Amino acid sequence: MPATLSITAMVPCFNEEECIEQAYLEIKREIYRYEDSEILFVDDGSTDGTLGIIKRIAAEDSRVHYLSLARNFGLESAFTAGFSYASKEWTVQLDADLQSPPAELHKLAQRAVEGDYDAVFATRAGRQDPWHRRLGTYAHQAIATRALGIELPVHASVFRVVRTSVARKVSECRVSTPYFLATLPLIGARYTTMPTAHAPRRAGRAKWSLAGLCRHAVDLFVGFSYRPLALVYFAAAGAAAAAAVLAVAPAGPRLLAVASVLLHALGIGALALISRYMVRIMRGGAGLPRYQIREANVPIRPRDDLYSHRNEIHETTGGRAVSLSLSQTGKLP
Structure with a gap:
């Protein structure tokens, strides 16, 4: 890659005091090969010593910048802030846990420039995550793309090189459910994927819980597809058919009880799904900021x-x- 490439290494982090020093050293070794480069840490409301370490690093290295968010707004909000304040033409997003080796960023950058892409997403070759995380990712993307018709970069991770101006366009879209991977195709950006190495976490522990991953998946399904509402129509049709059969056929008390429970369950499920869409609408009209910054050195x-x-x-x-x-x-x- 040409040394003249203008690029920001953006690193969202939350409670990564065990990793952040090593992350800086490894990212610095790779990103400073480009003359016009910087490192931008986005501290997402850490409650440990992460911010203190970042501030010390920034005091010693003038090419290191940081944003400290007022609370833990979540990963989507953290990298939205990072894209907003990245000052270079391209931005590579990296994790503080170093599971995506910084040495791999050159492959992504080269593919983006030579192929005239707006974004190149890494797919994790030999992914070093527990089996249930891998299975969950595949199921989540299969449901989204095949069942619900949502366009996504297949198997893409958050390790990616993005044209900064395009990333900002995505971040500025007033969608009720912020989801970068699903919003990027909607604005017509050119993107591709390519495999990169994946490593075990160096230290600390993963911040995503099972409940958090499930919420993230539901946000995608409801935020970018109306097909789940078709389930309500089918459920209503099935309930009407079952009621018609029970009305003309002899049935014992046990069958009636089971049918009643099932019909009520269908009704409650349909109500829950519709309520989720209502929450989506309310989010879109709430007007709350995606993030707020408590302090920064920019x-x-x-x-x-x-x-x-x-x-x-x-x-x-x-x-x-x-x-x-x-x-x-x-x-x-």
Whole structure:
């Protein structure tokens, strides 16, 4: 790859104090091969010593920048913030646990530039995760793509090289359920996948629980497809048919009891599914920010800054006070 490539290594992290130092050293070794490069850590509300280590590293290395989110907003929000503040033409997203080896980023970058892609996603060759995680990923993507008709980069991971301007377009889409992998194809971005090495976690433990993975999957299914609502129609038709049969056929008390329980279960399930879609609509209209930043060593837009009053400059014009934010003083677009 040409040394002139302009690229940001963006690293979301949450409670990774055991990994962050080594992650910095390995990412630095690879990303600094490019003359115009930087490392951007996005601390997603860590409660351990992660932020302190990042701040020490940033004080020693002027090419290291960081954002500290006001709380744990979740991975999607963390890398959304990272894409918003990455200053280079391309952004490579890496994990602090080093399961995606930084040395592999050059393959992704080369494929993106030579193939004129907007995004190249890594697929994990020889994935070093427990069997239930691997099985869950395959089932999740199979349901999404085959059953629900959602376009996704198949088997893509969060290890990816993305044109920063395109990543921002995705992040700015006002979707009720933020989901980068499903939103990117909707805006017409050119993407592909390629296999890269995958390694065991170096230290610490995975932050995704089974419940969290299930919520993430449901958010995708409900957020990007209306096909699950067809289940409600089929359930209603099945319940009507069962009621008609029971109305004309002799049935004992046990059969009636079983049928009653099943019909009620179908009704409750349909109500739960419809309620999930209602929650989706409410999320879209709530107007809550995707993230808020508590502190950083780069200029922050007032809308993203939890303490935006710190960045106001008070001037007096014609006898009246005027407050200018960073966006008005030219420090940020």
